[in-house]
Amino acid sequence: MPPVAAVAPVLVLEHATKSFGPVRALEDGSIELYPGEVHALVGENGAGKSTLVKILAGVYQLTSGRLLVDGAAVALGNPAAARQAGIAVIYQEPTLFPDLTVAENVFMGRHPLRSGRRVDIRAMREQVARVFEGLGVRLEPARLARGLSVADQQIVEIAKALSLEARVIVMDEPTAALSAYEVDRLFRVVERLRASGAAVLFISHRLEEVFAICQRVTVMRDGRQVLARLLEGLGPDDLVKAMVGRDIVLRGEETRRAGGDVVLSVERLAREGVFADISLQVRAGEIVALAGLVGAGRSEVARAVFGIDRYDAGSVVLHGRPLPKGSPTAAMGAGVGLVPEDRRQLGLVMPFSIEGNVALASLARLRRRGLVRRRAERAFAADWAVRLQMKFGRLSDPVATLSGGNQQKVVLAKWLSRRPALLIVDEPTRGIDVRTKAEVHRLLIELASEGVAVLMISSELPEVMHLADRVLVMREGRMVAEMDRREVSEETIVAAATGQLQRLGA
Amino acid sequence: MSGAMGAINATVPPAAPSGPDARRLVDVVLRARELGIVAALAALVIVTTALEPRFLDSQNIEFILSNTTIFAFLAVGEAMVVISRNVDLSVGSVLGLSAYLSSNLFTQVHGIPVPLVFLVGLAIGLVCGVLNGAVVAIGRVPSLVVTLASLYIIRGVDVWVVGGGQVVANNLPSSFLSIGTSSIGPVPVMALGVGAVVAVASYYMKKFRSGRELYAIGSNPDAAVLAGLRTGRRVFVAFAVSGAIAGLAGVLWAADYGTIDSTAGTNYELQVVAAVVVGGVAIFGGSGTIAGAALGALLLESINTALYVLGVSPFWDSAIAGFLLIVAIALDKGISTRLTGALRKRNLQYGT
CATH class of the missing domain: 3.40.50.300 (P-loop containing nucleotide triphosphate hydrolases)
Structure with a gap:
């Protein structure tokens, strides 16, 4: 045509x-x-x-x-x-509208009427049936939309x-x-x-x-x-x-060398209908990026590793010891931190103060005879606020008053203060201004050089190029490519993520 | 036809025309809740009558119906509100205020015509409903909070107005009191009137755009906005109607009981919500019928009376009402899960 x-x-x-x-x-x-x-x-x-x-x-x-x-x-x-x-x-x-019929879903707000301004149910169903016929689909206008x-x-x-x-x-x-x-x-x-x-x-x-x-x-x-x-x-x-289309972005300092012990080892992880056959390793001192399109299943893998969601098959091993399924508490105990994608919903308690949020994952250390000491909490938070160069009015202000970048720093501080062996960050710089973004990047590199294993999910290619030692690409719930720092390019990532890898011969 | 279609057809026997079949399933499920209540009612009547034949005395039937009337009436407005995914907890207080203020007119204005008193009751309720609706629809405050507040405020106003006084039957004209007592056979006139209201409201919700839109709003408020419905306006009207009905119910209550103080209608809101939910209206809106809600009121009242007739301690009244509520909600959840499953399976079978 x-x-x-x-x-x-x-x-x-x-x-x-x-x-x-x-x-x-x-x-x-x-x-x-x-x-x-x-x-x-x-x-x-x-x-x-x-x-x-x-x-x-x-x-x-x-x-x-x-x-x-x-x-x-x-x-x-x-x-x-x-x-x-x-x-x-x-x-x-x-x-x-799940409780209404298919026909009524089509005509809600403008039902055909018959005498007395009553809804003409039959005409409505006939018209919808005609439309379906014209589209060549079999769908019953009188059934409920539910299901x-x-x-x-x-x-x-x-x-x-x-x-x-x-x-x-x-x-x-x-x-x-x-x-x-x-x-x-x-x-x-x-x-x-x-x-x-x-x-x-x-x-x-x-x-x-x-x-x-x-x-x-x-x-x-x-x-x-x-x-x-x-x-x-x-x-x-x-x-x-x-x-x-853009120029290839500068990479991080080439001097950084990965290659410590394997911290995280994921073997053939699968969750029905979400992802399948996911295997990956992250070593101490290494930043591994998980790239792919939104909806490719990257965050879901992270949630399963951390124990928020269950998985149907496979194993997650940390420092040679298997992590129990579905237990974030066990994951935290073993030294895993997760900075989630949606920090407002999942990463922070918005009405809480800055200090309260920073201390939230470390309450066990700040507690004496079962009570959390306010003063210890504040000193603890103040320390991290300085190290991460947060910008704020007072530590007792609610985090909701901070900018997105500083909120992200609070989430980072919360997990860094636990001295994690593995930090999973999901879209760490989404919605953050350029300057703070650079600071978060610097922080992640610093962490890695201190020997923390970092698994980073990111949809921003420049960020992936800049930070990652290795890049794993997911597409529709599967791992489709693994690339070394040397062989990675934005084109190959996009090609792998959109299923065009073979065409480019990568 | 693509290969995939062929593959599906190959594994499943040729599909019968899905039309009438699917329609039947949907119809049955939609009626299931009302049928369930009717069945429960029938079982109750049969068992109770077997144990105590007096249960079916015309006097007793009249007793049940007249006690149901006010609740069934309130349930009409409440069902509209609940279908739109809201709740009106102020109906008991509105009923109380309207009952006192309207009946007190007979003591203040001698010879005041009865219809005018009904109009005053209606107006009092309408004002309360309009205020509720305005705060919910314009202020976008959750209706649970708004009507909980107005429950207390309106009751407070009632107590302040009534003081320690009360209206007694001696002060009320017999033409007014006869509304509550006259009956045709075992059926009270008031029950007939409310029955007519239930029928009209059920038909309205089923056949008119504004009624359908209330279902749509309760079923998925976001989709309702996207479909261009004026959701605020519809919800506002539902609250206004619920208030107006509670106002009218107050006048009926006064005619029925004859003695009105500041406690009239206390706790009615909970019984009405219970009746609506037991009657098959989903507590999160979108489905159920007004007739079902009225039947729910009848069922709860019949149980009360049956327990009384059987000489069971009144303590069980509320326990059983609570139990029924749980059953209704469990059924609701069960039906929607089952229905979703059944409809999904149907998709697979017909490969639509």
Whole structure:
């Protein structure tokens, strides 16, 4: 099917920017969507794709720039306005009403009515059945939405978009949670949408899918559009290069040498439906990065190692001794620390003071006759605050008042004060400003040189390149590549994470 | 058809048309809760009557129905609120305040028409409900906290207004008191009226957009916002209706009991919530029916009476009500787990 050309675009986003306070999530977001076309939007994590989607969905408002629908500038103040403008967004995990029927999910808020303004249940079900028929899917309109597979939930959302006569359908990583068969069916549905003249914006990390169903592509990097053209004539490696694109970042001091004893040894770890066959080792004094796309199962592996989640098979060995399953207490006792990805939810007790949070994992040491001594707690925290160069008003201030970077330092201090043998850090610098980021990096390197084994999960390639002695890449719950410091490059990491490794011959 | 489809068809016998089958399953499950209550009620009646035939005396039936009436009425408004994933704990206090203020009108304004008194009761309840709804919907404060506060505030106002006084039956016109006592056969007139309200409200929740939207809001509040529903407004109206019903129930209560002091309706809120949950309305909203909630009230009252008739210590009343509550919640959880499982399996079978 040749892509339609010489048609006016149905939707144009021009030089869109979006700031959250001082943070720029989108620097220069531009995209043109044509009717009858499937348009791929690709980019690394944090390239600004999600922000762009939320702008189209009416969830975020533009800081500057223009959005044109059918050539006319529109302002989407809320999701309802976006729908009014003919834009529908299908999220990776749709939000349906589990207690209501499929048909009612499609028509909620705009049920067809019959005499006396009563809801016309039969007409509603017939219309939905017709939409499903048109999409070529078998789904019973009268059944409850509860228990629908993610794939079917997406179909319900698509049916909703069609019944709203949406002309732009945005699919935000729809295939991430689908089986191969379900992806197949979704592609058939997308093809029908395209054939009927809709513009489909398709976001995926899987480049083979992009080449399978899209005609045009927009690549984003660091919040900017860096490439926008027809896919014809492009190969996966062109996209990878455009996605990564930046100069290779300087590595950490080359003098740092890893090679102490094995501290952590994970053998064939598996958790059904989440990850499988994960083996890795981390030595004393070594920083090992776990790279991969968001959702590849990296954090889940970390949680299983630390004992937050159970695992179904495999073993975790620390210093030659197996760690019991599912016991964070045992892991802590054996000298493991975990700095979680979501520090606000999991790493800190937000209303507690700085000193209270720092001391939280060391209460046993600060306690006398069962009571925690305030003064000891403060002295303890003050010591760490100085060592990590935290910036704060008073140690008794709640951590909620600190900046993201300083909050992260509090979490780090909490674990460092236990003198861990193994520190697992999950996205240690997410949402932290550049200067503090550098300080956290320095801290991690320092720790490693003191002989701590560091396992770092990071989606930021420069960070991985900068810090890691070895890089392990996960994709869809499996380990797909292990690279030494010498052979690692941003291109090979991205290629491995997106399943293009063989193509690049790495 | 792709290869995968073929593979699925090969392992499973050719799928029968899934339409009517799936519909039947859904219908059965949706009705299961009400059917369960009816079955429990039937079992109760049969067992109790076997042990003590007086249980089915028309006098006793009238007693049960008239005691159920107020609770079933309150359950209508409460069910709407609970379906929207909220709770209204102030209904007992609203009933008390309205009962005193409205019946006291008869002592202050001689010859005041009865319908006007009902209107005053309705207005008192409406004001309370509107205040509750406004704080919940506009202030976005959890309804549990808001209505717990108004439970105490409104009761406080009631105690302050009533002081040590009370309204007694001698001060009330017989035309008013007859509302509480007249009956057609063994069925009190009040029960008939409330039955009609239950029927209308059930139909409304089932057939009208605003009713359906309350279910949607309770089922998934985030999705409701994304679907463009005006959730605040709907929840506000549900609280207003619940308040108005509690106000009217106060007037009925006054007509029924004839003696009104500042303790009228104390603890009713808990019994009403219990009735709603026992009646199959999910405590976290989204499912259940108003008819079910009213049946829940009837079941709880019948149990009370059965225990009394059988000469069991009244201590067991509340213990059994609590036990039923646990059963209802366990059933709720069990049904939704089972249902999810069954529907998942269906997906696999038909390979949709």
